[in-house]
Amino acid sequence: xxPDTSEDDRAAAAAVDAASLSPNRRNEVWSNxxxxxxxxxxxxxxxxxxxxxxxxxxxxxxxGGITVEVDAKNRLVAVDHPDAESILAAYEAALRDKQxxxxxxxxxxxxxxxxxxxxTFLETxxxxxxxxxxxxxxxxxxxFEKFRQDPLGRNR
Numbered sequence: 001x002x003p004d005t006s007e008d009d010r011a012a013a014a015a016v017d018a019a020s021l022s023p024n025r026r027n028e029v030w031s032n033x034x035x036x037x038x039x040x041x042x043x044x045x046x047x048x049x050x051x052x053x054x055x056x057x058x059x060x061x062x063x064g065g066i067t068v069e070v071d072a073k074n075r076l077v078a079v080d081h082p083d084a085e086s087i088l089a090a091y092e093a094a095l096r097d098k099q100x101x102x103x104x105x106x107x108x109x110x111x112x113x114x115x116x117x118x119x120t121f122l123e124t125x126x127x128x129x130x131x132x133x134x135x136x137x138x139x140x141x142x143x144f145e146k147f148r149q150d151p152l153g154r155n156r
Contacts, residue, residue, distance in 0.1 A: 055072065057071065058070065058077060075140075080152055084152070085151055088148070092144075
């Protein structure tokens with residue numbers, strides 16, 4: 001390595017060669033790569049901050065007297081219209097209608113043993129994902145219930 005190579009670049013290069021090292025040396029190399037001061041941790045923090053900001057983003061538009069609000073993931077968040085409850089019910093029905101079609105389109109991929117192995121690995125190593133999904137579902141459910149009670153948003 002040249003003298004201009006950064007500490008993190010050297011650690012990353014060492015990590016690539018770590019497979020040929022003894023277990024003790026391999027652990028030492030990996031601890032250098034994943035040290036609290038590494039650029040990887042810094043990047044992780046940047047990603048978390050960006051995700052936090054993105055989660056707060058809302059888009060709002062009014063067309064023909066109907067105001068719609070969406071979140072950064074294109075989910076319908078609010079509808080302001082006298083028929084808002086019907087519009088929301090139609091939206092939820094459309095979501096239910098599309099899911100079996102998505103499942104069918106993905107069937108070949110999801111039934112592949114390699115895809116199942118990757119999926120199992122990811123599910124096993126991401127224990128917080130299910131809790132996050134449940135929390136989001138509960139939040140959505142509460143929001144839609146508030147929306148049904150106050151479709152014009154006067155009390156929000």
